[in-house]
Amino acid sequence: VLTSLVVCIMLTSRQPSIRTIQSVHAAQVTVFSIRRRHIPPPGTLEQRLFREVTKPIYKAPKLSRTERIILQLEEKERQKLENPYRHFLLRKAKTDFYDFAENKIILIYQPFYCHSWEWQPIWNKLYHGGFCFRGFPVSILREAAKGTKWQAFADHVLREPIVNKYLFGSNEPAACAKALAITSRTRFLTLLGGVIDHRIMTRDEVKAYANFSTSGGLEALHSQLLGTSSLPTSELSSKLTHHTSELVFILHQHASSGTAEYDSSSSSDSDNTDSDSD
Secondary structure (H helix, E strand, O other), X not given: OHHHHHHHHHHOOOOOOHHHHHXXXXXXXXHOOOOOOOOOOOOOHHHHHHHHHOOOOOOOOOOOHHHHHHHHHHHHHHHHHOOHHHHHHHHHHHHHHHOOOOOEEEEEEEEOOOOHHHHHHHHXXXXXXXXXXXXXXXXXXXXXXXXXXXXXXXXXXXXXXXXXXXXXXXXXXXXXXXXXXXXXXXXXXXXXXXXXXXXXXXXXXXXXXXXXXXXXXXXXXXXXHXXXXXXXXXXXXHHHHHHHHHHHHHHHHHHHHHHHHHHHHHHHHHHHHHHHHO
C-alpha cells in the first residue's frame, strides 16, 4: 500500500493532500501492531497464603532415566493386575471355557490365514453338527486354570503364547469323526490334539478315538475288555507265564553279554599292565 501511494505521489507533480497523508499513517499503525504479555494477577490474600503454605519443603528427587523406566514398568504391571476387565475375563474363562468343557471333547487346531468366504462355510457346518469355537487369551486361560483340575491342560497345552482354536462338541466318537471329516478338507486348520474328560490326547489318539464309531463305539471296546477279563484263570495264567519266561530269558541274555564284555575288558587291562611291568 505504501509503495503504491509513493508511486502515485511521484507520478503526480501536485502536492499530496492531507487525506492521503492520514491514510498513510493509518496504514502504518495497522501494520505495526503492539503485542503485550498477559501478567496474571497475584490473587487474593487467601490464595497467596495457600500457595505459600502448600509449597514442598523438600525438593522432588531426581531420578535417572533407568529408574524412571523401571517405575513406569512397575506401574503398568500393577495396573494390568488390578484391571477390572481382566478380572471379568478370568470369570468368563472359568464359566464359558472350563465349565463349558465338562463332558465334552476339545479339539485343538492351529489356524492359518484364510478369507472370510472360506471360513464361514466350515463354521456353519461345524455349528450344525453341534460344535463351536471358543477362545480366550493364553495368559487368561493359564491364570484361570490355577488350582483346578485343568492345571495339567494349562501346563502342557498352554505353555507358549500360541493362538490356537479350540473346538467344543459332543464327546461321542461319531461326533468327533464328523468334525474331523469337516476340518480335514480345509487348508487353514491343522489338528494338534484334543482333550476328553481331562485327558490330553495327541493327534493320532484323537483319530483313533474317532475310528471307534466304525468299529462299534465304546460299547464294542467295553465288551472286548469284559471278554478278556472273563477268560479262564488257567489260560490267563499261562499267557502271563509265557510272557514272564520270555522276559526272564531276555534279561538273562543281556546280563550274560554284559558279564562277558566286562571279563574281556578286564583281561585286556591285565595284559596291558603285565606288558608295562616287563
